[in-house]
Amino acid sequence: MTDYFVSNIVTIKSYMGAGLLPLLALISSIYITVTEKKKWIRMIMGVMPLLLTFIFFFPFSRVIFEKLASEENTYYRILWLFPMGVVTAYGAARLFDKHRIIGLIVSILAVIVVSGGSLVYRSQYITKAQNRFHIPDAAINICNIISPEEGADRVRAAFPPELVYFIRQYDTDIMMPYGRDYVEAQWDYWNPVCEQMNVTPDTGYKMEPLLAATRESRCKYLILNMSIPADSDPASYGLVLKAQTDGYSIYLDSEVE
Amino acid sequence: MGTILSILGLFVWVMLIPLGIGIIPASLLTDRRRTLPITFILGQLLSLSLFFVISVPCMLLVTYGAFKYCVRIFGASELALFVIAVIHSIFMVRKKRRLSTISLDLQSGVNKRSLHSIVEALLPGELHAEAEEYIDPRGDLYGRKQRYSREGKILWVVFAFIMLFQVYMAVTRASFDGDDAYYVVESLLSYETDTMNTILPYTGGTTSLDFRHCLAVITMWIAFIGRVTGLHTTILAHTVLPFFLIPFTYLIYSAISRILFARKPDRRPMFMVIMAFFVMFGHTSISTSETFLLTRTWQGKSMLANIAIPLVVFILLWIGEDHGTGVVKSRDYNPWGPYIALILVNISSGVFSSMGVMLTAALTGLGALILSISYKKLSILLRAFIACIPNVLYAALYLYLVRYY
Numbered sequence: 001m002t003d004y005f006v007s008n009i010v011t012i013k014s015y016m017g018a019g020l021l022p023l024l025a026l027i028s029s030i031y032i033t034v035t036e037k038k039k040w041i042r043m044i045m046g047v048m049p050l051l052l053t054f055i056f057f058f059p060f061s062r063v064i065f066e067k068l069a070s071e072e073n074t075y076y077r078i079l080w081l082f083p084m085g086v087v088t089a090y091g092a093a094r095l096f097d098k099h100r101i102i103g104l105i106v107s108i109l110a111v112i113v114v115s116g117g118s119l120v121y122r123s124q125y126i127t128k129a130q131n132r133f134h135i136p137d138a139a140i141n142i143c144n145i146i147s148p149e150e151g152a153d154r155v156r157a158a159f160p161p162e163l164v165y166f167i168r169q170y171d172t173d174i175m176m177p178y179g180r181d182y183v184e185a186q187w188d189y190w191n192p193v194c195e196q197m198n199v200t201p202d203t204g205y206k207m208e209p210l211l212a213a214t215r216e217s218r219c220k221y222l223i224l225n226m227s228i229p230a231d232s233d234p235a236s237y238g239l240v241l242k243a244q245t246d247g248y249s250i251y252l253d254s255e256v257e
Numbered sequence: 258m259g260t261i262l263s264i265l266g267l268f269v270w271v272m273l274i275p276l277g278i279g280i281i282p283a284s285l286l287t288d289r290r291r292t293l294p295i296t297f298i299l300g301q302l303l304s305l306s307l308f309f310v311i312s313v314p315c316m317l318l319v320t321y322g323a324f325k326y327c328v329r330i331f332g333a334s335e336l337a338l339f340v341i342a343v344i345h346s347i348f349m350v351r352k353k354r355r356l357s358t359i360s361l362d363l364q365s366g367v368n369k370r371s372l373h374s375i376v377e378a379l380l381p382g383e384l385h386a387e388a389e390e391y392i393d394p395r396g397d398l399y400g401r402k403q404r405y406s407r408e409g410k411i412l413w414v415v416f417a418f419i420m421l422f423q424v425y426m427a428v429t430r431a432s433f434d435g436d437d438a439y440y441v442v443e444s445l446l447s448y449e450t451d452t453m454n455t456i457l458p459y460t461g462g463t464t465s466l467d468f469r470h471c472l473a474v475i476t477m478w479i480a481f482i483g484r485v486t487g488l489h490t491t492i493l494a495h496t497v498l499p500f501f502l503i504p505f506t507y508l509i510y511s512a513i514s515r516i517l518f519a520r521k522p523d524r525r526p527m528f529m530v531i532m533a534f535f536v537m538f539g540h541t542s543i544s545t546s547e548t549f550l551l552t553r554t555w556q557g558k559s560m561l562a563n564i565a566i567p568l569v570v571f572i573l574l575w576i577g578e579d580h581g582t583g584v585v586k587s588r589d590y591n592p593w594g595p596y597i598a599l600i601l602v603n604i605s606s607g608v609f610s611s612m613g614v615m616l617t618a619a620l621t622g623l624g625a626l627i628l629s630i631s632y633k634k635l636s637i638l639l640r641a642f643i644a645c646i647p648n649v650l651y652a653a654l655y656l657y658l659v660r661y662y
Contacts, residue, residue, distance in 0.1 A: 014542060014544065015541075015542055015544050015545065016541055016542065017541040017542030017543075017544075017545075018541050018542070019538075019541035021535070021538075021539060021541055021545075038581060039577070039581050039631055039632075040574060040576075040577025040578050040580065040581040040628065040631075041517060041574070041577070043577060043627045043628060043631050044570065044573050044574050044577055044624060044627070044628075045517070045574075047627060048573075048623060048624055048627055051623060051627070052623070055623075068615055069612060069615070071612065074612065076544045077562075077612065077616060078616075079544075080546045080561075080562045080566055080616065081566060081616060081619065081620045081623075083566070083567060083570045084535070084539075084546075085510075085532050085535040085536060085539065085547065086510065086513060086532070086567070086570065088531070088535055089528045089529075089531035089532045089535060090517055090528060092527075092528075092531050093517075093518070093524045093527045093528045093531065094524075096527075097521070097524065100408065100523070100524070100527050101408070103527070104412075104527050104530060104531065107531045107534075108530070108531065108534045111531065111534050111535050111538050112534070112538055115538040115539065115540075115541055116541065117538070118538055118539070118540045118541045119537060119538055119540065120537055120538070120539070120540035120547070120548065120551045120552065121426055121430065121537075123432075123540060123552065125432055125433045125434070125552065126430050126431070126432050126433075126552065127430065127431055127433075128429065128430060128431070129428075129429055129430055129431040129495075129496075130431065132492045132495075132496050133489070133491045133492055133495065133496075134431035134432070134491075134495035134496060135431070135491070135495075154461065156461075164438070164459075165433075165435060165437065165438045166438075168438070168442045168445070168458065168459070168461065169437060169438065169441050169442055169445065169491045170491060172442065172445050172446050172449050172450065172456075172461065173449075174461070175460060175461030175462070176459070176460050176461065177460065178459075178460065179438060179457075179458075179459025179460045180435055180438040180439070180459055181459050184435060
């Protein structure tokens with residue numbers, strides 16, 4: 001049970017991340033519980049969040065959740081049940097009822113400071129969209145080059161790991177020998193093509209084992225990152241350079257039908 | 258031309274039809290609750306629930322071209338419901354006009370009074386309190402739509418700007434999330450190949466039905482919208498849906514604020530502005546519901562956290578308010594009103610995520626228990642339990658699929 005409680009502490013710390021917004025919401029729910037006169041608001045905005053907090057930390061809750069949930073490492077979603085934004089905003093609007101404008105400024109500043117300035121648009125995962133698909137132009141340009149004609153058979157192509165997330169979001173007629181589940185460590189899957197494609201500029205592509213793997217997987221196209229050197233010329237293995245775009249070389253393997 | 262048709266299609270299938278069919282469940286509510294936001298929310302929930310009921314049998318029973326059948330049956334059902342809603346609305350408006358003392362004025366053509374009577378019949382919660390009601394010592398303005406002060410109006414404008422900024426950023430900024438390689442591709446696969454969860458999204462290989470995700474049919478719903486609008490589902494998910502989903506979430510918060518500030522409406526825009534900042538700065542980790550709203554808007558998990566769960570909170574406040582203000586004792590009160598909404602939310606939570614049925618049932622149970630004890634009304638708990646029957650059935654179907662299918 002102690003282990004579960006400690007796990008809950010780890011979960012809340014991970015959920016809070018850089019800020020302390022759940023703490024602000026908790027203070028707000030205590031304030032609402034103590035001062036709110038309307039019973040239904042006191043119960044749903046004050047008491048219920050406090051009970052939810054208790055339930056979250058109660059070790060047995062985690063035991064039940066992990067038995068019922070189909071996904072691992074999702075216990076943090078219990079915290080979604082605590083309407084933190086609503087409770088915080090309601091507490092603030094109530095507290096500063098007589099001085100709304102000053103209260104509004106103070107509340108906004110409090111949210112910014114307590115969040116540690118975690119503006120979502122500063123996230124490393126958010127970038128300026130290159131197109132309406134919100135996937136890299138490189139993925140689209142490569143797909144447009146290798147995509148089969150209307151009515152023709154689908155093609156299989158081996159891509160560098162950084163592109164496998166996007167290819168099939170654009171065109172499902174392109175199949176791949178490995179996908180995102182082989183790239184991310186959480187699954188711990190192994191695939192021979194992935195192993196050969198997942199290289200750095202220091203190690204470089206090793207053409208012989210790479211081609212053995214892609215031909216085994218019936219990959220008609222091979223897309224190589226131009227910033228990563230190959231140990232030998234792909235053309236010497238019968239690959240035909242079809243195009244170069246956005247830092248990638250697209251090779252057609254004529255040995256694969 | 259194609260773009261215009263797509264925009265028109267979006268307007269019809271995402272806005273007009275849900276708003277229209279929302280009139281059917283909304284007509285079961287007390288006048289005060291029959292507002293434009295609640296009608297629209299109920300319409301969306303009814304539409305999603307209907308989609309679940311149609312898409313799951315298609316997925317399980319049709320071997321080839323399952324999605325094609327799903328599109329045809331759901332599309333026809335939505336249109337049929339919309340026609341029923343229109344006929345129902347005409348009857349409600351006529352009934353209202355017959356009862357109206359100014360009926361003679363309303364018989365001829367479209368004028369301000371006839372429009373007023375339409376709103377009175379279909380969306381009575383949108384009517385402002387009249388001047389005489391403000392001065393009537395016996396009048397009760399509680400929960401009625403009221404006018405805002407100048408400060409309140411300015412704050413609503415400020416909120417609108419912040420929300421539009423969030424929508425603008427959602428459209429112009431790309432957010433990377435690995436799960437898109439699964440969920441967004443699922444939608445595209447249905448859109449392009451008429452299959453439903455039988456192709457591996459990551460690689461394209463064929464597979465047996467993916468039980469873990471198949472009941473969360475929101476990816477299929479996105480594919481449906483793609484099919485009827487002609488929009489590539491990746492554009493739809495990443496660029497178009499945030500236009501609708503972010504304001505929709507705020508619509509729910511706005512409905513919550515109407516209950517919280519029933520007597521002091523000027524606090525509502527202040528609440529909404531703080532809420533909007535909380536959402537923007539709630540990205541303290543990748544797990545918060547606020548992060549999901551602004552970076553993974555189109556994923557079912559985000560809709561669970563930012564639509565289904567806030568809606569359960571809203572309905573719990575609604576039930577509590579009805580009991581707290583004594584509305585439940587009035588003659589025209591339908592005690593099942595909020596629970597019908599709760600049933601629709603519970604079904605929709607399963608549409609968003611398999612885990613959704615567990616989370617919304619837990620929140621419903623906890624909130625109903627608290628209210629039941631507070632008001633010493635066992636009926637609250639019993640009705641909430643009945644409203645969770647869809648969750649139980651969903652879980653049973655899930656277990657059946659995993660073990661025996």
